Amino acid sequence: MFMNSNYPAESRALIAVDCIIFGFDEHEEVLKVLLIKRDMTPHKGDWSLMGGFLGIDETVDDAASRVLHTLTGLDNIYMEQLHVFSEVARDPVERTISVAYIALININDHDQKLIQQYSARWFTLEDKPDLIFDHDEMFNLGLSRLQHRVSTKPIGFELLPEKFTMRQLQKLYEEILATDLDKRNFSKKINSLEILEKLDEKDKRSSRKGSYLFKFDEEKYKEKSRQGFHFKI
Amino acid sequence: MFMNSNYPAESRALIAVDCIIFGFDEHEEVLKVLLIKRDMTPHKGDWSLMGGFLGIDETVDDAASRVLHTLTGLDNIYMEQLHVFSEVARDPVERTISVAYIALININDHDQKLIQQYSARWFTLEDKPDLIFDHDEMFNLGLSRLQHRVSTKPIGFELLPEKFTMRQLQKLYEEILATDLDKRNFSKKINSLEILEKLDEKDKRSSRKGSYLFKFDEEKYKEKSRQGFHFKI
DNA sequence: TGCATAAGTGTAAAAAATACAATATTATTG
DNA sequence: CAATAATATTGTATTTTTTACACTTATGCA
Numbered sequence: 001m002f003m004n005s006n007y008p009a010e011s012r013a014l015i016a017v018d019c020i021i022f023g024f025d026e027h028e029e030v031l032k033v034l035l036i037k038r039d040m041t042p043h044k045g046d047w048s049l050m051g052g053f054l055g056i057d058e059t060v061d062d063a064a065s066r067v068l069h070t071l072t073g074l075d076n077i078y079m080e081q082l083h084v085f086s087e088v089a090r091d092p093v094e095r096t097i098s099v100a101y102i103a104l105i106n107i108n109d110h111d112q113k114l115i116q117q118y119s120a121r122w123f124t125l126e127d128k129p130d131l132i133f134d135h136d137e138m139f140n141l142g143l144s145r146l147q148h149r150v151s152t153k154p155i156g157f158e159l160l161p162e163k164f165t166m167r168q169l170q171k172l173y174e175e176i177l178a179t180d181l182d183k184r185n186f187s188k189k190i191n192s193l194e195i196l197e198k199l200d201e202k203d204k205r206s207s208r209k210g211s212y213l214f215k216f217d218e219e220k221y222k223e224k225s226r227q228g229f230h231f232k233i
Numbered sequence: 234m235f236m237n238s239n240y241p242a243e244s245r246a247l248i249a250v251d252c253i254i255f256g257f258d259e260h261e262e263v264l265k266v267l268l269i270k271r272d273m274t275p276h277k278g279d280w281s282l283m284g285g286f287l288g289i290d291e292t293v294d295d296a297a298s299r300v301l302h303t304l305t306g307l308d309n310i311y312m313e314q315l316h317v318f319s320e321v322a323r324d325p326v327e328r329t330i331s332v333a334y335i336a337l338i339n340i341n342d343h344d345q346k347l348i349q350q351y352s353a354r355w356f357t358l359e360d361k362p363d364l365i366f367d368h369d370e371m372f373n374l375g376l377s378r379l380q381h382r383v384s385t386k387p388i389g390f391e392l393l394p395e396k397f398t399m400r401q402l403q404k405l406y407e408e409i410l411a412t413d414l415d416k417r418n419f420s421k422k423i424n425s426l427e428i429l430e431k432l433d434e435k436d437k438r439s440s441r442k443g444s445y446l447f448k449f450d451e452e453k454y455k456e457k458s459r460q461g462f463h464f465k466i
Numbered sequence: 467t468g469c470a471t472a473a474g475t476g477t478a479a480a481a482a483a484t485a486c487a488a489t490a491t492t493a494t495t496g
Numbered sequence: 497c498a499a500t501a502a503t504a505t506t507g508t509a510t511t512t513t514t515t516a517c518a519c520t521t522a523t524g525c526a
Binding site: 006007010011012013014015053054055056057058059060061081083084086087088093094095096097099 | 239240243244245246247248286287288289290291292293294314316317319320321326327328329330332
């Protein structure tokens, strides 16, 4: 047994994480992505995903959490590993492989000043500029993953405030899935899942009648999951 | 613009790929996994997934293909990136992050001599020994991914010979999903997908009557996919 | 020729998904 | 205070999909 033994013949590479950060603009009722303006060459001034390098004492999840916290000031952001991107010349500066993540945040919660510091901006999917390196490929894959995930896991709520109306939830799904849904069938479906709590409170901003507010009941969801329930929309 | 510019302050790490190689034993009608006996310290003699390090001129997919070819002699193996494992101390020798892959092969196609060279063996899921490092975690995640994938993509055929009976296909699904299926409902379902070609040929090994052989019609599947069809079992 | 063995097939019931439109609530206004 | 305007809420009929369930067929062999 040797001290400081290693695998000497092998080549090491830089490891990055890049985050596709999604948010839902309740006012405009559109899905948005948070992008930063690159402050170093090459491609200085172009738009990119927020990223960073893996630290010596971090897992890639740690690194992604750190990167997300740095930009938004938030902790415990929902995130999920997406895919490794490793084309040899993907980063012209140096061989770097990148682990892409998708992350979902409530667009109103984050630290506005921080994102200004990073010259970051929210873009609708329509207005999204072309991104550097292979970031467009990451983004496209991330959007597909999001579309799939919201259909099979109750993660859409991460994009909404704690209390939301049935209509907001429906708009969120319509926007992410890029489809129209029937409101009668939608609420029937959602209610049949029995994972939302209907509050007595109403949101009166959108109509005279006001619409009931709901809350995602995570405990109920977990309990049902233990009993074999599978979320499906 | 500088020559040989890089990101100097960041730390580099070794990058490995590890492959969870699944096969279906038609005779025993069980799902198996191909493991190798480790020939270096630490954990020499213990069982592990087949792996290798990322080469300087390879993508991680390239590396996984190479690793799979090295062990099996096969090319164009179905494989899919699973997840990055990056616990700081996961490899006690040196900081290494590993990209895990699942791979599906026909258990009768591969090069028997090669796997002997690597002291590799097929194990049923029941007999699978404990694996080194975090390879058990990789394996468990890989099995979940396989279960999900065979339900939503026509990849089960990768585990069977080109021509197979409806019963073999059903056994394969039963084994992977760890459930029993009704043969009437199963063949009704499969046939309704219209992606199999029923041959005139029969396999007479399993019964006097013989059972019809089928072939996966990839072209038909691709055409249907273009038209919005989604495989679902 | 009849027996043993696995292959192959159909139908009824239940559940889930879809299509579709009228009524309820309340603030505002005349 | 009655009418109105605007959005919220709710139910039913139809179609499709899934599930449950058992008998007939083909053939080699005794």
